[in-house]
Amino acid sequence: MTPAELAQSLHAVLTGLVAHGAVALSAEDLPQEIVVERPRQREHGDWATNVALQLGKKAGMTPRDLAALVAARLAAEPGIAKVDVAGPGFLNITLEAAAAGRLAQAIVEAGPAYGTNDALAGERINLEFVSANPTGPIHIGGARWAAVGDSLARLMQACGAEVTREYYFNDHGAQIDRFARSLLARARGxxxxxxGYGGAYIEEIASRVVADAVAAGEPDPTHLADDAAQEIFRARGVALMFDEIKATLHTFGVDFDVYYHEASLHESGAVEHAIARLRELGHVYESEGATWLRTTEFGDDKDRVIVKSDGDAAYIAGDLAYYLDKRERGFDRAIIMLGADHHGYIGRMMAMCAAFGDTPWVNLEILIGQMVNLVKGGEPVRMSKRAGTVVTIDDLIEAVGVDAGRYGLARSSADSAIDLDLDLLASRSNDNPVYYVQYAHARTANIARNAADLGVRREDGFDPSLLDHPSESALLGKLAEFPRVVAQGAELREPHRVARYLEELAGVYHKWYDQQRRVVPFGEEEVSDGHRTRLWLNDATRTVLANGLGLLGVSAPERM
Incomplete structure (x- = not known):
């Protein structure tokens, strides 16, 4: 019996009590979803719910009295061994072994679909992340957003959302001018x-710009006048740098659906369109020769200049145009991931959202990520061989590989700074969290191979009542938590919940394995339903480990 099935049984019991007038509630009073969770102390039962605490006051009775009514009826349901009332009105539920064991078969048969739901079905979500300036390789902070952002997209898709991964390509403004001047200077020695920008990569790209021009039969751009030469280095240098960025992200398992060019906002009239819309809504005014947005009406600490007195658009003008463009492309929700240095940016962005008539934190969400520090040999890693002043995503991939890099960055809450131990992530030990989880999956695959070699086949028998050992009860309970973890990870925008769950699941699985609950026969022992049934449990664990690792964009190896 899954938590969802148990929640349905609880709802049916409450509906019956309402229909028979046993409680002073209406059908509308009952929660659409009843939360069923594992009790903190395993001896209290398989599952627990506080639904009686939620409804007791509304029903005009103590939660304990309501819990007693529910317990009496729920205990009569098939698959329920007993129901206890605890504390002020908690319900602790113990399943019969067969009812609990059937989950193993349900997971295997569901396969990749196990853990998915339709909580976000019908939602079109634009998820913008990384969006590093194309003036250098992606630094380690951008690598964190690549891992977390892609995992979050996978989570929301698992909950039924239509997610567009978007990269905002900053190809407009002063930083691009500095990049072009840096390339030209290095090309001229x-x-x-x-x-400007330093690092070996500047010299590499400058050389490629010159080589490409000469190969195409064009003049050496270093011999042109400064303005003409700078324009060539700007156009070709940015394109080359961005090609590198996209290639690196692809290597890291991150591909975007849309690369949106900032310059297009200014070239297409999108900025003027957004300002005109806000003017129609009465939120724009003129003062001191500039054009302002009344963001203080929506909680900002001051109004914002959107067109400066010299006629140039302020930076926020691009934000206005970009947000409106996302909404006009049909997205219900725009989620933007920003670094820690953008925390002061939130107020004006939410005011902008409200000025367009939208709901802050519903139509627009902003997630702030904290710093990543790399550690090797107990010492901080401060510089890249290629980029010079920063550590890059390429450095991380070279040091530990894609799987360990992604997992290491995604397993901690994004709003907490982390120290990433490169020596640990490169090690083949149980202290390395990604190795620990991947090894558990490889072990399930190895057991399945051995079972097949010895004639243990799932389809020849399944008796869930045989999964009656405490280690099997613990493993089934942990497997049952996966759908809730997926749903919460998507709802709270916290992919790290999946990683931490997988580490717990791996630990419970290894304990089950160590209890000698054999899947393959020993010696001359005949193959029995016990072996076959435990193979179902082994393969259910394999399914959940693979599904969870897939949500993090990490491979599930068959051998290690």
């Missing part, structure tokens, strides 16, 4: 400008 000069030092980069004081406010």
């Amino acid at each position: 000069q030092e980069a400008p004081e406010d």
Whole structure:
């Protein structure tokens, strides 16, 4: 019996009590979803719910009295061994072994669909993440957003949402000018400008721009006048850098559906369109020769200039146009992932959302990520061989590989700073969390192979009542939690919940394995339903480990 099936039984019991007038509630009073969770202390039962505490006051009775009514009826349901009332009105539910064991078969038969739901069905979500400036390789902070953002997209898709992964391509503004000047200077053998960009990658790209131009039969751009040369280095240098960024992200398992060019907002009239819309809504005014947005009406600490007195659009003007464009493309929700240095940005963005008539934190969400520090040999890793001043995603991939890099970055809450131990993530030990989880999956695959070699086949028998050992009860209970973990991870925008769950599941599985609950016969022992049934449980664990690792974009190896 799954938690969802148990929740349905509870709802049916409450509906029956209402229909028979046993409680002073209406059908509308009953919660659409009844939360069923594992009790903190395993000896209290398989599952627990506080539904009586939720409804007691509304029913005009103590939660304990309501819980007693529910317990009496629920205990008579098939598959329920006993129901106890605890504390102020909690219900602790113990399943019969057969009812609990049937979950193993249900998981295997569901396969990749186990853990999915339709909580976000019908929602079109635009998820913007990474969006690093195309002026250098992606640094380790961007790598964190790549891992977390892609995992979050997978989670929301598992909950039925239509998710578009979007990269905002910052190809407009002063930083691009500095990048072009830096390339030109290095191509001419000069030092980069004081406010420019350094690192070996600048020299590499500058050389490629010159080589590509010459190969195409064009003049060497270093021999052109500064303005003409800079324009060539701007266009080709940015394109080359961005090609590198996309290739690196692809290697890291992250591909975007849309690459949106900032420059297009200014070239297409989207900025003027957004300002005109806000003017129609009465939120734009003129003062001191500039155009302002009344963001203070929507909780911002001050109004914002959107067109400066010299006629140039302020940076926020691009944000206005970009947000409106997302909404006009039909997205119900825009989620933006930003670094820790953008925390002060939230107020004006939410005010902008409200000014368009939308609901902050519903139509627009902003997630803030904290810093990542790399550690090797107990010492901080501070610089990249190629980028010079920062550690890059390429450095991470070279040090530990894609799987360990993604898992290590996604397993901690994004709003907490983390120290990533490269030595640990590269090790083949149980202290390495990604190795620990992947090894558990490889072990399930190895057991399945051995079972097949010895003639143990699932389809020849399944008796869930045989899964009666405490280690099997614990493993079934942990497997049953996976759908809730997926749903909460998507709802709270916290993919790290999946990683932490997988580590717990791996631990419970290894304990079950160590209890000698054999899947394959020993010596001359005949194959029995016990072996076959435990193979179902082994393969159910394999399914959940693979599904969970898939949500994190991490492979589930068959051998290690």
